[in-house]
Amino acid sequence: MAKGEVVINEILCKGCELCIVFCPQSCITLSQxxxxxxxxxxxxxxxxxxxxxCGICGQMCPDMAISVYRLKESKTT
Structure with a gap:
């Protein structure tokens, strides 16, 4: 289950592929x-x-085209 959401700003992205290279989960690919x-x-x-x-894709993006939003974990009491 996803623990967050990755948003790619299509206007800022230059397709350098650094997000793909550094994603430890290999969940980002280059579109066809x-x-x-x-x-x-x-x-x-x-x-x-x-x-x-984890946010590594956003940290590695030289154009700051990636935002990562973590989902809050629900607390059970």
């Missing part, structure tokens, strides 16, 4: 034909259920 207005191929979250919301 999805391009932004500048003509760059975009990464996609191909396996969101594997994402643990």
């Amino acid at each position: 034909g999805k391009i932004n207005p500048e003509g760059y191929l975009l990464p996609v979250i191909s396996e969101p259920e594997k994402c643990n919301a």
Whole structure:
């Protein structure tokens, strides 16, 4: 189960693939034909259920095009 959500700003992304290389869960891949207005191929979250919301993809992005949002864990009492 995904522990967060990764949002890629398609306008800022230049398709450098650093997010793909550094994702420890291998849940980001390069899209097949999805391009932004500048003509760059975009990464996609191909396996969101594997994402643990570690944030490494966002930290490695030189264009700050990735935001990672962690889901709050529900506390059982």
